[in-house]
Amino acid sequence: MEIIKLSGLDENLYYEKLDNGLPVYMLVNKHVNSFYITFSVKYGSIHTEFTDNKGEDYKVHNGVAHFLEHVNFNEKNGYTAHDYFKKLGSSINAFTTFDFTCYEVMGTSKFRKNLEHLLDYVQTPYFTKELIEKEKGIIVEEVKMGKNNPGHKMYYGMNRCLYKKDKRRNLVTGEVDDVLNTSVEELQSVYDTFYHPENMFLIITGNFNPEDALRIVKENQGKKKFIKYKKPVVKLEEEPMEVNKEYERIKANVEIPKVKICYKMPYSLFKKYDKPTLLVYLNLLCRCNFGNISLFKEKLMKDNLVNYIRASADLFNDLITLEINVDTREPKKVIELIKNKMNNLEISEDDLIRRKRCNIASMIKDYDDIEYINTDIAFQLISYDEVITDMFDKYNNLNIKDALYIKNHLDLNNSSTVLLVPIKKDS
Numbered sequence: 001m002e003i004i005k006l007s008g009l010d011e012n013l014y015y016e017k018l019d020n021g022l023p024v025y026m027l028v029n030k031h032v033n034s035f036y037i038t039f040s041v042k043y044g045s046i047h048t049e050f051t052d053n054k055g056e057d058y059k060v061h062n063g064v065a066h067f068l069e070h071v072n073f074n075e076k077n078g079y080t081a082h083d084y085f086k087k088l089g090s091s092i093n094a095f096t097t098f099d100f101t102c103y104e105v106m107g108t109s110k111f112r113k114n115l116e117h118l119l120d121y122v123q124t125p126y127f128t129k130e131l132i133e134k135e136k137g138i139i140v141e142e143v144k145m146g147k148n149n150p151g152h153k154m155y156y157g158m159n160r161c162l163y164k165k166d167k168r169r170n171l172v173t174g175e176v177d178d179v180l181n182t183s184v185e186e187l188q189s190v191y192d193t194f195y196h197p198e199n200m201f202l203i204i205t206g207n208f209n210p211e212d213a214l215r216i217v218k219e220n221q222g223k224k225k226f227i228k229y230k231k232p233v234v235k236l237e238e239e240p241m242e243v244n245k246e247y248e249r250i251k252a253n254v255e256i257p258k259v260k261i262c263y264k265m266p267y268s269l270f271k272k273y274d275k276p277t278l279l280v281y282l283n284l285l286c287r288c289n290f291g292n293i294s295l296f297k298e299k300l301m302k303d304n305l306v307n308y309i310r311a312s313a314d315l316f317n318d319l320i321t322l323e324i325n326v327d328t329r330e331p332k333k334v335i336e337l338i339k340n341k342m343n344n345l346e347i348s349e350d351d352l353i354r355r356k357r358c359n360i361a362s363m364i365k366d367y368d369d370i371e372y373i374n375t376d377i378a379f380q381l382i383s384y385d386e387v388i389t390d391m392f393d394k395y396n397n398l399n400i401k402d403a404l405y406i407k408n409h410l411d412l413n414n415s416s417t418v419l420l421v422p423i424k425k426d427s
Contacts, residue, residue: 001214008392011367013377014210015387020221021198021229025377025387026210029370034108035206036370037115039122040378042201043194044099045174046167049235052193060186062167063139063174066096067182068190071135072103074126081121090114098168099316099382106371111208112216119202119220125191127184139179146173150252154420158260161245161416162321165237169244196229197221203377205370239319241266243416251423256307257331258420261338262323265411267315273402275315276380276388280359280395281406282313282322288351289341290324296341305330305337316383322410331419339415345407349400359395 004013014026045065051057073081073094085092090107103122107114146152156171163169173179204213243264252258270278289296290311300306308327313320324342328334366372380387388394 001210004387004389006392007390008396009364009367013387013389014214016214018197018218018221020224020226021196022217022221023201024204024214024217025201025381026204026208026213027367027370027373027377028208028210029206029368031368032207032370034106034370035111035114035204035208036104036106036374037118037205038102038104038203038374038378039118040100040102040201040203040381041195042100042199042382043190044097044101045170045172046098046236047194047234048167050193050232051235052230052232054230058189058193060190061174061178061182062170063172063178064182064186064190065101066173067135067139067179068187069094069096069101069103070139071127071131071187072122072125072191074131075121075124076126081117084117084121085114088113092118096172098172100378102378111213115204115213115216116220119217123195123224125188125195127187127191129184132182132184132187136179136182139173140176143171143173143176143179146171148253150254150258150420153250153252154258154260154418157248157250157418157420158262158323158416161248161418162243162262162264164240164242164244166239166317166319167236192227193230193232196226198229199232201378201381203374205374205377236317239317241411241414243414246416248416248418250418250420252420254420254422256327256329257422259326259328259331259335259338260323260418261335261342261415262321262417263342263410263412263415265320265322265414267318267320269320269409269411270406273406275384276391277394278320278406279313279315280398281403282315282320284352284355284359284398284403285345285347285407286311286313286322286324287355288347289345300334300337305334331421335417335419342412345410347400347403347407352398352400352403356395356398359398360392363391363395 001014001016004015006013017023043065048062049059081092085105088110090105092105094103105114105118159168288294290309297309306326306328311324313322324338326334377387
Protein backbone atom coordinates (compact mmCIF):
# COMPACT_ATOMS: atom_id res chain seq x y z
CA MET A 1 0.00 0.00 0.00
CA GLU A 2 1.34 3.40 -1.02
CA ILE A 3 1.09 6.32 1.40
CA ILE A 4 0.83 9.61 -0.50
CA LYS A 5 1.59 12.82 1.39
CA LEU A 6 -0.71 15.69 0.47
CA SER A 7 1.61 18.68 0.13
CA GLY A 8 1.11 21.46 2.69
CA LEU A 9 -1.50 19.47 4.59
CA ASP A 10 -1.21 17.13 7.53
CA GLU A 11 -3.02 14.44 5.55
CA ASN A 12 -2.09 11.10 4.00
CA LEU A 13 -3.83 9.41 1.11
CA TYR A 14 -3.55 5.62 1.16
CA TYR A 15 -3.57 4.03 -2.28
CA GLU A 16 -3.27 0.61 -3.87
CA LYS A 17 -4.24 -0.84 -7.21
CA LEU A 18 -5.46 -4.41 -6.79
CA ASP A 19 -4.45 -7.32 -9.00
CA ASN A 20 -7.82 -7.14 -10.79
CA GLY A 21 -7.17 -3.49 -11.69
CA LEU A 22 -9.37 -1.83 -9.05
CA PRO A 23 -7.81 1.37 -7.60
CA VAL A 24 -8.52 1.95 -3.89
CA TYR A 25 -8.14 5.40 -2.27
CA MET A 26 -8.45 5.93 1.48
CA LEU A 27 -8.31 9.05 3.65
CA VAL A 28 -8.59 8.63 7.42
CA ASN A 29 -10.24 11.12 9.77
CA LYS A 30 -10.10 10.02 13.43
CA HIS A 31 -12.08 13.09 14.55
CA VAL A 32 -15.40 11.78 13.21
CA ASN A 33 -17.48 8.77 14.23
CA SER A 34 -18.61 7.76 10.75
CA PHE A 35 -17.27 6.45 7.45
CA TYR A 36 -18.28 7.20 3.88
CA ILE A 37 -17.59 4.70 1.09
CA THR A 38 -18.16 5.28 -2.62
CA PHE A 39 -17.81 2.71 -5.39
CA SER A 40 -17.82 4.36 -8.79
CA VAL A 41 -17.74 3.34 -12.43
CA LYS A 42 -16.41 5.54 -15.22
CA TYR A 43 -19.64 5.33 -17.15
CA GLY A 44 -22.09 8.21 -17.39
CA SER A 45 -25.00 9.45 -19.47
CA ILE A 46 -22.88 10.77 -22.34
CA HIS A 47 -21.32 7.36 -23.04
CA THR A 48 -24.01 6.04 -25.37
CA GLU A 49 -21.77 5.12 -28.32
CA PHE A 50 -18.68 2.97 -27.91
CA THR A 51 -16.49 0.29 -29.43
CA ASP A 52 -15.08 -2.70 -27.55
CA ASN A 53 -11.68 -4.36 -27.90
CA LYS A 54 -13.03 -6.68 -30.61
CA GLY A 55 -14.03 -3.73 -32.78
CA GLU A 56 -17.75 -4.20 -32.16
CA ASP A 57 -19.77 -0.98 -32.18
CA TYR A 58 -22.56 -0.26 -29.70
CA LYS A 59 -25.19 2.47 -29.51
CA VAL A 60 -27.58 2.50 -26.56
CA HIS A 61 -30.47 4.73 -25.57
CA ASN A 62 -29.89 7.96 -23.70
CA GLY A 63 -30.37 7.41 -19.97
CA VAL A 64 -29.03 3.83 -19.88
CA ALA A 65 -26.37 4.76 -17.27
CA HIS A 66 -29.07 6.16 -14.99
CA PHE A 67 -31.41 3.22 -15.64
CA LEU A 68 -28.60 0.82 -14.75
CA GLU A 69 -27.97 2.68 -11.51
CA HIS A 70 -31.63 2.20 -10.56
CA VAL A 71 -31.90 -1.52 -11.29
CA ASN A 72 -28.51 -2.37 -9.84
CA PHE A 73 -29.97 -2.11 -6.33
CA ASN A 74 -32.02 -5.25 -6.99
CA GLU A 75 -30.93 -8.53 -5.46
CA LYS A 76 -32.29 -12.08 -5.65
CA ASN A 77 -35.41 -13.35 -3.86
CA GLY A 78 -37.18 -9.99 -4.03
CA TYR A 79 -34.66 -8.18 -1.84
CA THR A 80 -32.83 -4.95 -2.56
CA ALA A 81 -29.61 -3.42 -1.27
CA HIS A 82 -31.78 -0.92 0.59
CA ASP A 83 -33.23 -3.78 2.66
CA TYR A 84 -29.78 -5.01 3.66
CA PHE A 85 -28.29 -1.64 4.63
CA LYS A 86 -31.43 -0.59 6.50
CA LYS A 87 -30.88 -3.53 8.86
CA LEU A 88 -27.32 -2.31 9.44
CA GLY A 89 -28.56 1.18 10.26
CA SER A 90 -26.61 2.62 7.34
CA SER A 91 -27.63 5.08 4.65
CA ILE A 92 -27.16 4.26 0.97
CA ASN A 93 -27.76 6.06 -2.27
CA ALA A 94 -26.45 6.35 -5.81
CA PHE A 95 -26.26 9.00 -8.50
CA THR A 96 -25.45 9.26 -12.18
CA THR A 97 -23.69 12.20 -13.82
CA PHE A 98 -22.67 12.89 -17.40
CA ASP A 99 -19.30 11.23 -16.74
CA PHE A 100 -19.69 8.54 -14.06
CA THR A 101 -22.00 6.59 -11.77
CA CYS A 102 -21.45 6.43 -8.02
CA TYR A 103 -22.83 4.05 -5.38
CA GLU A 104 -22.42 5.22 -1.78
CA VAL A 105 -22.90 4.12 1.81
CA MET A 106 -22.58 6.10 5.05
CA GLY A 107 -22.43 4.40 8.42
CA THR A 108 -21.16 4.55 11.99
CA SER A 109 -20.75 0.84 12.74
CA LYS A 110 -20.37 -2.59 11.10
CA PHE A 111 -17.71 -1.24 8.75
CA ARG A 112 -16.82 -4.64 7.28
CA LYS A 113 -20.41 -5.59 6.44
CA ASN A 114 -21.06 -2.19 4.85
CA LEU A 115 -17.91 -2.33 2.73
CA GLU A 116 -18.38 -5.94 1.66
CA HIS A 117 -22.01 -5.60 0.68
CA LEU A 118 -21.42 -2.38 -1.25
CA LEU A 119 -18.86 -4.25 -3.33
CA ASP A 120 -21.10 -7.31 -3.60
CA TYR A 121 -24.35 -5.78 -4.75
CA VAL A 122 -22.72 -3.45 -7.28
CA GLN A 123 -20.68 -6.33 -8.70
CA THR A 124 -23.57 -8.82 -8.73
CA PRO A 125 -26.16 -7.52 -11.21
CA TYR A 126 -29.62 -9.03 -11.12
CA PHE A 127 -31.64 -8.04 -14.17
CA THR A 128 -34.96 -9.58 -15.13
CA LYS A 129 -37.53 -8.36 -17.63
CA GLU A 130 -40.08 -8.04 -14.84
CA LEU A 131 -37.80 -5.81 -12.74
CA ILE A 132 -36.85 -3.72 -15.77
CA GLU A 133 -40.48 -3.12 -16.72
CA LYS A 134 -41.35 -2.20 -13.14
CA GLU A 135 -38.47 0.28 -12.97
CA LYS A 136 -39.50 1.97 -16.22
CA GLY A 137 -42.59 3.45 -14.60
CA ILE A 138 -40.55 4.83 -11.71
CA ILE A 139 -37.96 6.43 -13.98
CA VAL A 140 -40.61 7.87 -16.33
CA GLU A 141 -42.14 9.67 -13.35
CA GLU A 142 -38.69 10.96 -12.43
CA VAL A 143 -38.24 12.31 -15.97
CA LYS A 144 -41.61 14.08 -15.86
CA MET A 145 -40.96 15.56 -12.42
CA GLY A 146 -37.59 16.86 -13.58
CA LYS A 147 -39.12 18.63 -16.54
CA ASN A 148 -41.43 20.56 -14.21
CA ASN A 149 -38.55 21.69 -12.00
CA PRO A 150 -37.38 25.29 -12.70
CA GLY A 151 -33.73 24.48 -11.97
CA HIS A 152 -33.93 21.51 -14.34
CA LYS A 153 -35.46 23.68 -17.06
CA MET A 154 -32.77 26.31 -16.60
CA TYR A 155 -29.87 23.84 -16.58
CA TYR A 156 -30.84 21.82 -19.64
CA GLY A 157 -32.21 24.90 -21.40
CA MET A 158 -28.73 26.38 -21.15
CA ASN A 159 -27.03 23.16 -22.24
CA ARG A 160 -29.19 23.00 -25.36
CA CYS A 161 -28.33 26.62 -26.15
CA LEU A 162 -24.64 26.31 -25.37
CA TYR A 163 -23.79 23.00 -27.04
CA LYS A 164 -24.35 21.92 -30.62
CA LYS A 165 -23.07 18.35 -30.42
CA ASP A 166 -21.96 17.62 -26.86
CA LYS A 167 -24.22 15.03 -25.24
CA ARG A 168 -24.65 17.21 -22.17
CA ARG A 169 -27.54 18.56 -24.22
CA ASN A 170 -29.42 15.36 -23.32
CA LEU A 171 -31.11 14.53 -20.02
CA VAL A 172 -29.08 12.27 -17.73
CA THR A 173 -32.28 10.25 -17.31
CA GLY A 174 -33.00 10.14 -21.03
CA GLU A 175 -36.40 11.12 -22.43
CA VAL A 176 -39.56 9.12 -21.74
CA ASP A 177 -39.21 7.21 -25.03
CA ASP A 178 -35.60 6.32 -24.18
CA VAL A 179 -36.69 4.86 -20.86
CA LEU A 180 -39.60 2.90 -22.33
CA ASN A 181 -37.42 1.40 -25.06
CA THR A 182 -34.47 0.40 -22.88
CA SER A 183 -33.96 -3.36 -22.95
CA VAL A 184 -32.46 -5.94 -20.62
CA GLU A 185 -29.92 -6.73 -23.34
CA GLU A 186 -28.76 -3.09 -23.46
CA LEU A 187 -28.32 -2.92 -19.71
CA GLN A 188 -26.44 -6.21 -19.62
CA SER A 189 -24.10 -5.25 -22.47
CA VAL A 190 -23.29 -1.91 -20.83
CA TYR A 191 -22.72 -3.59 -17.47
CA ASP A 192 -20.45 -6.25 -18.98
CA THR A 193 -18.46 -3.60 -20.87
CA PHE A 194 -18.00 -0.87 -18.27
CA TYR A 195 -18.61 -2.37 -14.80
CA HIS A 196 -15.18 -3.92 -14.57
CA PRO A 197 -12.64 -3.29 -11.75
CA GLU A 198 -10.25 -1.69 -14.26
CA ASN A 199 -12.92 0.92 -15.07
CA MET A 200 -14.01 1.54 -11.47
CA PHE A 201 -12.56 3.05 -8.29
CA LEU A 202 -13.24 2.75 -4.57
CA ILE A 203 -12.88 5.69 -2.16
CA ILE A 204 -13.14 5.37 1.63
CA THR A 205 -13.09 8.39 3.95
CA GLY A 206 -13.75 8.76 7.67
CA ASN A 207 -12.86 6.86 10.82
CA PHE A 208 -11.52 3.41 9.93
CA ASN A 209 -8.28 1.45 9.80
CA PRO A 210 -6.82 1.57 6.25
CA GLU A 211 -4.88 -1.70 6.63
CA ASP A 212 -8.03 -3.53 7.75
CA ALA A 213 -10.07 -1.90 4.99
CA LEU A 214 -7.62 -2.90 2.28
CA ARG A 215 -7.49 -6.46 3.58
CA ILE A 216 -11.32 -6.68 3.46
CA VAL A 217 -11.37 -5.37 -0.11
CA LYS A 218 -8.64 -7.78 -1.25
CA GLU A 219 -10.40 -10.76 0.31
CA ASN A 220 -13.69 -9.74 -1.26
CA GLN A 221 -12.28 -9.20 -4.72
CA GLY A 222 -10.14 -12.32 -4.55
CA LYS A 223 -13.25 -14.49 -4.30
CA LYS A 224 -14.75 -13.12 -7.50
CA LYS A 225 -14.15 -13.91 -11.14
CA PHE A 226 -14.43 -11.17 -13.73
CA ILE A 227 -14.67 -11.42 -17.48
CA LYS A 228 -11.79 -9.95 -19.46
CA TYR A 229 -11.97 -6.16 -19.59
CA LYS A 230 -13.28 -5.06 -22.97
CA LYS A 231 -11.39 -1.74 -22.93
CA PRO A 232 -14.23 0.25 -24.51
CA VAL A 233 -13.47 3.36 -26.53
CA VAL A 234 -16.25 5.93 -26.18
CA LYS A 235 -17.23 7.95 -29.24
CA LEU A 236 -17.71 11.65 -28.50
CA GLU A 237 -18.20 14.28 -31.16
CA GLU A 238 -15.99 17.36 -31.07
CA GLU A 239 -17.92 20.37 -29.85
CA PRO A 240 -17.57 23.54 -31.99
CA MET A 241 -16.88 26.83 -30.24
CA GLU A 242 -19.96 28.54 -31.65
CA VAL A 243 -22.98 28.31 -29.38
CA ASN A 244 -26.08 26.56 -30.64
CA LYS A 245 -28.40 29.42 -29.68
CA GLU A 246 -27.64 32.83 -28.18
CA TYR A 247 -30.91 33.38 -26.33
CA GLU A 248 -33.78 31.30 -24.97
CA ARG A 249 -36.84 32.43 -23.02
CA ILE A 250 -38.60 29.71 -21.03
CA LYS A 251 -41.78 29.81 -18.97
CA ALA A 252 -41.47 28.10 -15.60
CA ASN A 253 -43.04 27.88 -12.17
CA VAL A 254 -41.00 30.73 -10.67
CA GLU A 255 -42.03 33.88 -8.83
CA ILE A 256 -39.00 35.94 -9.82
CA PRO A 257 -37.34 35.70 -13.26
CA LYS A 258 -34.08 33.77 -13.32
CA VAL A 259 -31.19 34.42 -15.69
CA LYS A 260 -28.25 32.23 -16.64
CA ILE A 261 -25.51 33.62 -18.86
CA CYS A 262 -22.81 31.22 -20.00
CA TYR A 263 -19.64 31.65 -22.04
CA LYS A 264 -17.65 28.86 -23.67
CA MET A 265 -14.09 28.93 -24.92
CA PRO A 266 -11.25 26.49 -25.67
CA TYR A 267 -8.73 25.35 -23.07
CA SER A 268 -6.08 25.84 -25.77
CA LEU A 269 -6.12 29.56 -24.93
CA PHE A 270 -4.34 28.72 -21.68
CA LYS A 271 -2.30 25.62 -22.51
CA LYS A 272 0.62 26.81 -20.38
CA TYR A 273 -1.51 26.22 -17.25
CA ASP A 274 -2.47 22.79 -16.00
CA LYS A 275 -6.23 22.32 -15.70
CA PRO A 276 -6.55 22.35 -11.88
CA THR A 277 -4.54 25.58 -11.66
CA LEU A 278 -6.48 27.24 -14.46
CA LEU A 279 -9.78 26.31 -12.84
CA VAL A 280 -8.64 27.90 -9.57
CA TYR A 281 -7.80 31.16 -11.38
CA LEU A 282 -11.08 31.19 -13.31
CA ASN A 283 -13.16 30.67 -10.19
CA LEU A 284 -11.11 33.30 -8.41
CA LEU A 285 -11.99 35.79 -11.16
CA CYS A 286 -15.66 34.83 -10.82
CA ARG A 287 -15.68 35.39 -7.07
CA CYS A 288 -13.75 38.66 -7.22
CA ASN A 289 -16.21 40.14 -9.70
CA PHE A 290 -19.53 38.50 -8.76
CA GLY A 291 -18.95 37.05 -5.28
CA ASN A 292 -20.40 38.01 -1.91
CA ILE A 293 -17.93 40.82 -1.24
CA SER A 294 -17.60 42.10 -4.81
CA LEU A 295 -18.43 45.74 -5.48
CA PHE A 296 -20.54 44.71 -8.46
CA LYS A 297 -22.81 42.51 -6.35
CA GLU A 298 -23.03 45.16 -3.63
CA LYS A 299 -24.22 47.72 -6.18
CA LEU A 300 -26.78 45.36 -7.73
CA MET A 301 -28.14 44.53 -4.29
CA LYS A 302 -28.15 48.16 -3.16
CA ASP A 303 -30.10 49.16 -6.29
CA ASN A 304 -32.57 46.29 -5.69
CA LEU A 305 -31.75 44.81 -9.08
CA VAL A 306 -31.03 41.24 -7.95
CA ASN A 307 -32.11 38.87 -5.19
CA TYR A 308 -29.29 36.43 -5.89
CA ILE A 309 -26.14 36.28 -7.98
CA ARG A 310 -23.46 33.61 -8.34
CA ALA A 311 -20.72 32.90 -10.88
CA SER A 312 -18.52 29.86 -11.43
CA ALA A 313 -16.21 28.19 -13.93
CA ASP A 314 -15.98 24.63 -15.24
CA LEU A 315 -13.54 22.77 -17.47
CA PHE A 316 -14.11 19.48 -19.28
CA ASN A 317 -13.08 17.90 -22.60
CA ASP A 318 -10.74 20.86 -23.25
CA LEU A 319 -13.72 23.21 -23.04
CA ILE A 320 -14.03 26.07 -20.55
CA THR A 321 -17.38 27.44 -19.42
CA LEU A 322 -18.05 30.50 -17.29
CA GLU A 323 -21.57 31.00 -15.98
CA ILE A 324 -23.42 33.68 -14.05
CA ASN A 325 -26.78 32.98 -12.38
CA VAL A 326 -29.11 35.69 -11.08
CA ASP A 327 -32.64 36.12 -9.75
CA THR A 328 -33.95 39.50 -10.85
CA ARG A 329 -37.13 41.43 -11.54
CA GLU A 330 -35.22 43.50 -14.09
CA PRO A 331 -33.75 40.82 -16.38
CA LYS A 332 -33.16 43.00 -19.43
CA LYS A 333 -31.23 45.61 -17.46
CA VAL A 334 -29.28 43.08 -15.40
CA ILE A 335 -28.28 41.04 -18.45
CA GLU A 336 -26.82 44.17 -20.01
CA LEU A 337 -24.95 45.05 -16.81
CA ILE A 338 -23.50 41.56 -16.45
CA LYS A 339 -22.31 41.40 -20.06
CA ASN A 340 -20.69 44.78 -19.65
CA LYS A 341 -19.02 43.60 -16.45
CA MET A 342 -17.71 40.47 -18.18
CA ASN A 343 -15.98 42.74 -20.66
CA ASN A 344 -14.45 44.73 -17.82
CA LEU A 345 -13.40 42.17 -15.24
CA GLU A 346 -11.14 43.37 -12.45
CA ILE A 347 -8.67 41.81 -10.06
CA SER A 348 -6.07 43.41 -7.82
CA GLU A 349 -3.14 42.14 -5.78
CA ASP A 350 -5.20 42.61 -2.62
CA ASP A 351 -8.10 40.66 -4.13
CA LEU A 352 -5.80 37.81 -5.02
CA ILE A 353 -4.11 37.65 -1.63
CA ARG A 354 -7.47 37.68 0.16
CA ARG A 355 -8.91 34.96 -2.07
CA LYS A 356 -5.73 32.90 -1.75
CA ARG A 357 -6.01 32.93 2.03
CA CYS A 358 -9.72 32.09 1.85
CA ASN A 359 -9.08 29.19 -0.52
CA ILE A 360 -6.33 27.72 1.63
CA ALA A 361 -8.40 28.06 4.82
CA SER A 362 -11.40 26.53 3.08
CA MET A 363 -9.36 23.63 1.72
CA ILE A 364 -7.97 22.79 5.16
CA LYS A 365 -11.47 22.94 6.63
CA ASP A 366 -12.85 20.74 3.83
CA TYR A 367 -10.80 17.80 5.09
CA ASP A 368 -13.07 17.66 8.14
CA ASP A 369 -16.01 16.86 5.85
CA ILE A 370 -15.64 13.21 4.85
CA GLU A 371 -18.43 13.39 2.25
CA TYR A 372 -17.03 16.49 0.58
CA ILE A 373 -13.47 15.23 0.41
CA ASN A 374 -14.61 11.84 -0.92
CA THR A 375 -16.58 13.61 -3.65
CA ASP A 376 -13.65 15.89 -4.42
CA ILE A 377 -11.30 12.92 -4.89
CA ALA A 378 -13.85 11.37 -7.28
CA PHE A 379 -14.13 14.65 -9.19
CA GLN A 380 -10.37 14.78 -9.62
CA LEU A 381 -10.18 11.17 -10.81
CA ILE A 382 -12.89 11.79 -13.41
CA SER A 383 -11.64 15.23 -14.48
CA TYR A 384 -7.87 14.71 -14.42
CA ASP A 385 -7.49 10.91 -14.18
CA GLU A 386 -5.45 11.38 -10.99
CA VAL A 387 -5.66 12.79 -7.48
CA ILE A 388 -4.08 16.24 -7.26
CA THR A 389 -1.69 16.00 -4.33
CA ASP A 390 -0.27 19.54 -4.50
CA MET A 391 -3.41 21.71 -4.40
CA PHE A 392 -2.03 23.57 -1.39
CA ASP A 393 1.01 24.56 -3.47
CA LYS A 394 -1.19 25.57 -6.40
CA TYR A 395 -3.18 27.90 -4.13
CA ASN A 396 -0.01 29.20 -2.48
CA ASN A 397 1.57 29.99 -5.86
CA LEU A 398 -1.29 32.09 -7.19
CA ASN A 399 0.03 35.43 -8.44
CA ILE A 400 -1.36 38.60 -9.96
CA LYS A 401 0.68 38.27 -13.17
CA ASP A 402 -0.98 34.99 -14.12
CA ALA A 403 -4.39 36.17 -12.94
CA LEU A 404 -4.19 39.21 -15.21
CA TYR A 405 -2.91 37.13 -18.12
CA ILE A 406 -5.88 34.78 -17.85
CA LYS A 407 -8.33 37.66 -17.43
CA ASN A 408 -6.96 39.40 -20.52
CA HIS A 409 -7.04 36.27 -22.71
CA LEU A 410 -10.62 35.19 -22.07
CA ASP A 411 -12.61 34.72 -25.27
CA LEU A 412 -16.11 36.10 -24.62
CA ASN A 413 -17.34 35.91 -28.21
CA ASN A 414 -19.46 32.78 -27.71
CA SER A 415 -22.20 33.03 -25.12
CA SER A 416 -25.77 31.97 -24.46
CA THR A 417 -28.41 33.54 -22.24
CA VAL A 418 -31.42 31.72 -20.80
CA LEU A 419 -34.26 33.60 -19.14
CA LEU A 420 -36.83 31.83 -16.98
CA VAL A 421 -40.03 33.83 -16.57
CA PRO A 422 -43.15 33.17 -14.47
CA ILE A 423 -45.85 31.19 -16.25
CA LYS A 424 -48.66 33.49 -15.15
CA LYS A 425 -46.81 36.73 -15.55
CA ASP A 426 -45.06 37.33 -18.86
CA SER A 427 -42.31 39.80 -18.11
